[in-house]
Amino acid sequence: MNNNKRNPGALAALTGAALALPAIAQLAQAAEMPTKTEIGYRYSDYQEDDVDADKVLVGSTERYDINTHQFKLVAPLGERTSLTVDAMYETMTGASAMSVVQTPQGESMLIMTGASIKEERTDVSAELRRYDNAGSKAVAFGYSTEDDYEAINGSLDMERDSADGVTTWSGGLGFSYDELEPVQEPGINRVTSEDRWFINGYVARAKVHSPVWQTQVGLYLGLYDGYLDDPYRSRDIRPDSRQQVAISARSRYFLTGIKAALHADYRYYSDDWGVAAHTLELAWHQTITTGLRVSPRIRYYSQSQADFYVEADSGTRDGDQSSDYRLSPYGAIAYGLGLGYYQPNYSLLLYVEQYDSDADYALKSVSTANPFLVDYTLMTVGMDYRF
Amino acid sequence: MPKREYHKHAFHAMGSPCTLHLYLDATANADAVIQTVECEVLRLEQKFSRYRNDSLAADIMQAAARGGSIEVDAESAGLLDYAATLWQQSDGLFDITSGLLRRVWDFKSGRVPSAQAVSDILPHIGWDKLDWNNPVLGFPHAGMEVDFGGYVKEYAADSAAAVARQQGVEHGLIELGGDIRVIGPHPDGRPWQVGVRHPRLEGAVLAQVALEQGAVASSGDYERAMVVDGKRYGHILNPKTGWPVRGLMAVTVLAEHCLLAGTACTVAMLKGEEGPPWLDQLGLTWMAMDEHGAVLGNLA
Amino acid sequence: MTRHYRWLVACCVSAGLLAGCETAPVKAWQRGDLARTEMAWQPDPMESAFRDHVYTSKEGASGGVGTGGGGCGCY
Numbered sequence: 001m002n003n004n005k006r007n008p009g010a011l012a013a014l015t016g017a018a019l020a021l022p023a024i025a026q027l028a029q030a031a032e033m034p035t036k037t038e039i040g041y042r043y044s045d046y047q048e049d050d051v052d053a054d055k056v057l058v059g060s061t062e063r064y065d066i067n068t069h070q071f072k073l074v075a076p077l078g079e080r081t082s083l084t085v086d087a088m089y090e091t092m093t094g095a096s097a098m099s100v101v102q103t104p105q106g107e108s109m110l111i112m113t114g115a116s117i118k119e120e121r122t123d124v125s126a127e128l129r130r131y132d133n134a135g136s137k138a139v140a141f142g143y144s145t146e147d148d149y150e151a152i153n154g155s156l157d158m159e160r161d162s163a164d165g166v167t168t169w170s171g172g173l174g175f176s177y178d179e180l181e182p183v184q185e186p187g188i189n190r191v192t193s194e195d196r197w198f199i200n201g202y203v204a205r206a207k208v209h210s211p212v213w214q215t216q217v218g219l220y221l222g223l224y225d226g227y228l229d230d231p232y233r234s235r236d237i238r239p240d241s242r243q244q245v246a247i248s249a250r251s252r253y254f255l256t257g258i259k260a261a262l263h264a265d266y267r268y269y270s271d272d273w274g275v276a277a278h279t280l281e282l283a284w285h286q287t288i289t290t291g292l293r294v295s296p297r298i299r300y301y302s303q304s305q306a307d308f309y310v311e312a313d314s315g316t317r318d319g320d321q322s323s324d325y326r327l328s329p330y331g332a333i334a335y336g337l338g339l340g341y342y343q344p345n346y347s348l349l350l351y352v353e354q355y356d357s358d359a360d361y362a363l364k365s366v367s368t369a370n371p372f373l374v375d376y377t378l379m380t381v382g383m384d385y386r387f
Numbered sequence: 388m389p390k391r392e393y394h395k396h397a398f399h400a401m402g403s404p405c406t407l408h409l410y411l412d413a414t415a416n417a418d419a420v421i422q423t424v425e426c427e428v429l430r431l432e433q434k435f436s437r438y439r440n441d442s443l444a445a446d447i448m449q450a451a452a453r454g455g456s457i458e459v460d461a462e463s464a465g466l467l468d469y470a471a472t473l474w475q476q477s478d479g480l481f482d483i484t485s486g487l488l489r490r491v492w493d494f495k496s497g498r499v500p501s502a503q504a505v506s507d508i509l510p511h512i513g514w515d516k517l518d519w520n521n522p523v524l525g526f527p528h529a530g531m532e533v534d535f536g537g538y539v540k541e542y543a544a545d546s547a548a549a550v551a552r553q554q555g556v557e558h559g560l561i562e563l564g565g566d567i568r569v570i571g572p573h574p575d576g577r578p579w580q581v582g583v584r585h586p587r588l589e590g591a592v593l594a595q596v597a598l599e600q601g602a603v604a605s606s607g608d609y610e611r612a613m614v615v616d617g618k619r620y621g622h623i624l625n626p627k628t629g630w631p632v633r634g635l636m637a638v639t640v641l642a643e644h645c646l647l648a649g650t651a652c653t654v655a656m657l658k659g660e661e662g663p664p665w666l667d668q669l670g671l672t673w674m675a676m677d678e679h680g681a682v683l684g685n686l687a
Numbered sequence: 688m689t690r691h692y693r694w695l696v697a698c699c700v701s702a703g704l705l706a707g708c709e710t711a712p713v714k715a716w717q718r719g720d721l722a723r724t725e726m727a728w729q730p731d732p733m734e735s736a737f738r739d740h741v742y743t744s745k746e747g748a749s750g751g752v753g754t755g756g757g758g759c760g761c762y
Contacts (some may be wrong), residue, residue: 006708011477013670014647017472021465023546026646035557035571042733046741063747072733086736170752204752206728211670214721216728216753246750252726256685269748285725293725303747326747338734342724344576344599351734374745380734382749386576670721 012166012208034082040072042349042382048374052109055371058099059112063374064094070382080131088123097372099234102312102322108371111230121146125153135160135168151178155196172204182231184367196235198225199243212254220246229322235313236322244271259286263293263297274307275327278363283336295338302331302363311368328370332362345387351380391574393557395397396421401540403564409551410558410574416554420554424505427550428563431543434463435535446526447533456518464522466535466542473650474514477665480657481650482514485626486534492631494622499615505629512626526570541649544568566604568645585687586637586676594639594674594686602645606652607637623656625642634659634678640670641686694759 019025025301048063071087073200099111104181117269125142138157155174178199182190204218222244230236255262263283306327308320336353355376391410396415397404407424411417435444443463450457458669471483487508491500511531518525538564547561549566559570560579572578578597585591586607594620596603621631638655651671655662662684666673674684697747743749
């Protein structure tokens with residue numbers, strides 16, 4: 001007989017055998033499915049730092065402030081089905097960059113939209129999830145609308161546990177169809193109506209390595225097709241499609257002695273526009289006393305520029321070009337802190353995050369920083385209630 | 388939210404006092420629900436009892452005695468599969484063929500069997516000597532025995548909880564002779580408070596655990612032991628040697644379901660001093676008292 | 688087979704004080720520490736969704752496991 005003492009799957013093997021018994025499978029499944037109705041609310045205050053006045057040639061220095069209300073409902077529908085409804089309502093004020101121009105001295109300067117805009121965004125989605133003995137399947141639809149924008153999206157998701165319970169496969173397919181009708185301003189020649197498709201899929205494999213450690217690796221593919229330019233930039237010409245690939249790895253490790261969960265998430269991203277990015281996030285979830293948890297985290301991000309990124313706009317250049325900072329080379333560091341108070345019937349939550357981006361944070365050195373790189377502060381408060 | 392009433396129902400089954408704690412809708416037929424849940428326990432007792440001629444266990448015993456084979460139903464097959472898995476995971480210590488040892492170990496008699504008597508029994512013990520090919524259980528050697536008694540009570544607690552769920556019970560607890568399976572927390576979300584009794588001090592509680600869901604089971608080696616010539620013989624017998632094991636006085640394990648909690652206790656007791664590290668390797672929440680009275684475990 | 692004896696059990700059905708506890712588990716076999724809410728891939732799905740929305744709209748890269756179809760008029 002094999003000596004299975006060192007086998008971390010011993011528990012999984014036993015549980016797998018037990019789950020073959022209908023009575024135990026029934027209860028296990030009921031445990032996985034939400035048995036209570038839960039409602040959640042989050043309010044987020046997002047504030048971008050103003051742009052340096054000496055980088056703005058024309059227009060406002062004030063960047064976006066966004067207030068967001070999120071609502072969530074999770075409810076069991078009968079024995080094997082759950083319904084999740086998410087709604088989000090945001091109001092935005094602030095100005096955005098129209099153009100980056102080069103001064104005769106070789107300095108990159110911004111032309112901002114003149115007045116502070118005010119916009120609203122509403123996003124609603126619903127998911128039906130069906131549970132069976134070894135996983136679940138879900139279908140979801142969503143609708144999102146803004147002053148100049150309308151989108152529908154849908155997705156199919158599934159999750160499968162292996163018979164021994166050690167590995168879980170999950171995967172999904174999603175689509176989104178977006179219509180843009182940019183706000184028109186006198187004297188500016190903008191497109192009037194454009195659209196784009198987005199389809200994406202992922203597959204992931206999670207594995208339990210020990211009673212305190214589990215990991216997940218995933219592959220993601222995304223494909224945009226249609227109008228991908230920024231209609232509010234004075235000169236912004238991008239390819240009509242964008243193919244994305246990302247691989248991700250996540251780890252969750254529990255330190256039993258001090259009751260802390262250590263999270264490490266890494267993602268490598270690459271697309272056919274030439275953008276490649278590394279994202280690493282580490283979080284420490286420390287239980288202080290029963291029901292009270294504090295979670296500091298740090299996130300590092302670095303990307304390379306798109307092939308057609310330009311440091312400054314030029315009305316005479318041909319071909320694909322954009323001075324959008326999102327396509328520029330840079331890096332970003334975010335520090336966050338979460339605080340949660342958890343009781344059987346309710347939870348109270350508080351999160352803060354400070355996000356700073358800088359060309360100097362990029363993995364590779366950058367010669368000219370985009371002047372519009374964003375820094376922001378995010379604060380979220382929320383509560384969940386279960387009944 | 389519907390109004391729920393608390394019902395407590397005590398009965399006797401599987402050689403133990405049993406109690407159902409159920410919160411039932413005021414509009415529900417409480418007696419019918421309680422009856423249905425109790426009947427599930429009695430059904431399993433009937434089916435797996437060695438002491439009843441009309442039980443499935445008796446049919447298996449007959450096949451075992453004559454060295455034949457028997458096709459079993461899905462539920463029994465599930466229990467046999469579980470026994471096979473646990474036999475592997477416990478290095479052969481959890482063995483449902485070990486009941487034969489009772490023929491030589493009579494703890495009421497106060498007599499210790501001869502070494503010869505014990506070793507004569509051993510060739511008839513060993514799960515690996517059976518031919519288990521789901522759903523057919525074959526006995527290549529006549530004169531063996533299979534006994535579900537070592538874990539059917541734990542399974543019954545899970546099964547009764549499942550039946551209660553089917554009856555619409557969301558809040559409650561099943562207790563079968565000290566093995567507990569939670570159906571769901573109190574209606575207001577509070578967990579059930581379960582006291583772990585001190586093995587030596589009558590009425591003293593060694594620890595209290597809050598269970599919102601899951602199960603807790605215990606095993607101890609202090610109730611049915613005999614002392615012969617100043618030497619103490621516990622009732623937990625190693626199926627490989629045929630002799631009582633030493634090392635732990637009592638174990639309590641918390642797990643998702645009672646079958647796992649209960650059988651993990653049994654294996655820990657069988658492993659003796661090796662039991663606590665084995666429980667840790669499984670990642671279970673547990674507590675034990677060793678033979679010197681020291682309290683061990685991560686269930687603090 | 689060894690029989691099972693109880694070391695338990697006083698099950699206190701009477702109204703005990705509110706005892707804190709972790710919320711519901713993720714999966715049947717992910718018990719114990721793995722089932723703790725802070726061990727989930729996303730301990731707070733609402734917060735994760737919102738932060739992902741921010742990162743997606745402010746950074747060049749996007750996508751990952753669990754990404755749905757959700758669009759955003761980020762320009």
